[in-house]
Amino acid sequence: MDCVFCKIIRNEIPSEKVYEDEDFIVIKDIKPVAPIHLLIIYKKHVEKIHELSEDDQRRFWKIFYIIKELSDKLGFKEYRIVQNNGKNAGQEVPHIHFHVISGRKFGGIG
Numbered sequence: 001m002d003c004v005f006c007k008i009i010r011n012e013i014p015s016e017k018v019y020e021d022e023d024f025i026v027i028k029d030i031k032p033v034a035p036i037h038l039l040i041i042y043k044k045h046v047e048k049i050h051e052l053s054e055d056d057q058r059r060f061w062k063i064f065y066i067i068k069e070l071s072d073k074l075g076f077k078e079y080r081i082v083q084n085n086g087k088n089a090g091q092e093v094p095h096i097h098f099h100v101i102s103g104r105k106f107g108g109i110g
Contacts, residue, residue: 005041005095018074019066023059026066035103036076040066047094048085067100076102 007013009025018038019026029037040063046052052060071077079102084091 003045003093003095005093005097006045009041009043019070021062021066023062024066026070029099032101034101034106036074036079036101038070038100040098040100042096046096048091048096049083050085052096063098070100071102078102080106 004013008015008027015027015030017025017027023043025041025043027039027041029039042056042060044056046056067079067081071079079100082099082101083097084099087094
């Protein structure tokens with residue numbers, strides 16, 4: 001695929017990686033909305049949640065482990081997890097990813 005996240009995964013575009021395993025890469029967002037703004041990117045190119053196979057879905061439980069590891073490593077305990085699913089929901093890159101943001105107080109979203 002030719003999307004920006006696929007290029008980052010293939011090291012064709014530089015990024016500031018903070019975690020990587022066989023399924024996910026975590027990078028610092030280049031336009032952070034808070035002091036800590038990480039992107040957890042699935043290495044397999046899938047655009048939206050409803051396009052995940054059953055095997056993909058099983059791999060996604062690892063995200064919570066990754067967040068715990070990074071919160072311990074980077075020293076944040078309170079955070080917001082955001083996943084925009086589709087253009088009208090605010091998804092800018094058509095490749096499934098999660099935002100983990102922390103380091104400041106956030107208002108409610110409801």
